Amino acid sequence: MRLTNLVQAIDLHAAGEHGRVIVGGVLDVPGKTMFEKMQYFQTHRDDLRLRMLREPRGYPAANCNLILPPTDPRADAGFIIMEQTEYVPMSGTNTICTATALLETGMLPMREPYTDIVLEAPAGLVPVRAHCANGKVTGVTFTNVPAFAVHLDTPVEVPQLGTVNVDVAWGGMFYFIAQAAQFGLKISPDEGKDIARIGEMIKAAVREQLPVAHPDNPAIQNVTIGILSAPATTPDADLKNAAIVSTNLFDWQNPATWTGALDRSPCGTGTCAQMAVLNAKGKLKLNQAFRHAGILDTVFTGKLIQETRVGSYHAVVPTITGTAWLTGMATYGVDPDDPFPNGFTIGDIWGAV
Secondary structure, eight states: OOOEEEEEEEEEEETTEEEEEEEESOOOOOOSSHHHHHHHHHHHOHHHHHHHHSBTTOOTTOOEEEEEOOSSTTOSEEEEEEOSSOEESOOHHHHHHHHHHHHHTTSSOOOSSEEEEEEEETTEEEEEEEEEETTEEEEEEEEOOOEEEEEEEEEEEETTTEEEEEEEEESSSEEEEEEGGGGTOOOOGGGHHHHHHHHHHHHHHHHHHSOOEETTEEEEESOOEEEEEEEOSSTTOSEEEEEEEEOSOOOTTOGGGOOEEEOSSOOHHHHHHHHHHHHHTTSOOTTOOEEEEOTTSOEEEEEEEEEEEETTEEEEEEEEEEOEEEEEEEEEEEOTTOSOTTOBOOHHHHOOO
16 A cells, blocks of 8 residues: 555534545644634645645535644643534534544543533634434534624625615634525525525625624634525424525635535524524524524524623624534545545536646
8 A cells, every 4th residue: 555644534514514534644733722823734734634635635615623632721632623624613513523523433532411522613612412322413503703794785786687685794714694585585405506606696696795803803804605595494493594605715706616515504604693693683582492404404402691791892692503423434545646635626526726
């Protein structure tokens, strides 16, 4: 065997969303915080993200997480979240997948009926309660960083679409939220291409017209993900959504490069952003369960447990509950003669490249 750069990984999905978790083969990197370690990977080790997420080892909707020793003594483990076009400070599905992988592989001891751990994400500490039975993590509830609304019912001008009203909120990433009905959409799998195209168009306009930065970390800037929201289509949900994730580092000024893929899950940080908006509009109270469906009609249950402030913004502390399932275990590497050591993208499924 001639493979180099060997890494061991667990593949999972959380409510349909892929989440690969690297559990071995990558050494720790410099950084006093997990955010600084994330920046180190972004600047010096981006080959790992490209190799794991592009073809032939990945695909447009894939995500990857790297488990590292925590920098905060209160945490049990740290993790870096890698997506197709960015390193994100926080992700709900990736938190659920990472916690499940740590416990079901024995990297952290599992206790039944629940195990309490603390993960350190680039956005900060994330308390997790994993519900466990017969060696399986049957559900994960995590307390997210505070969420807050930045803009409510604000018009933006979108080429080809006209005036679109959006909300902008932080839920661990900056989201725009728009109502799907204004585009004649109901959020179903057969609408996937239209949802992704419209979502990327709105995202480009929001980035240009509604710039934003996190008050506590100005290095986190601008909307990088969006949600189209619609009424629920099943009785076990209150609302339904599709989150649109960019699949290429494209030119925001060039519509031909606006390509994206849909989060297959109800989207954890997106649900937190949605709850912050609903709370700001007086439509969701503290400790009121909010059941959010994704495009596959899988459901995350959210709850706002506390009010706080982030800079000048009124904020709320959300929890999210969901489940992940292991789908495989693998060792990945690079043949020294491989012409594509960092993978590749092709425009048939990746959009403009």
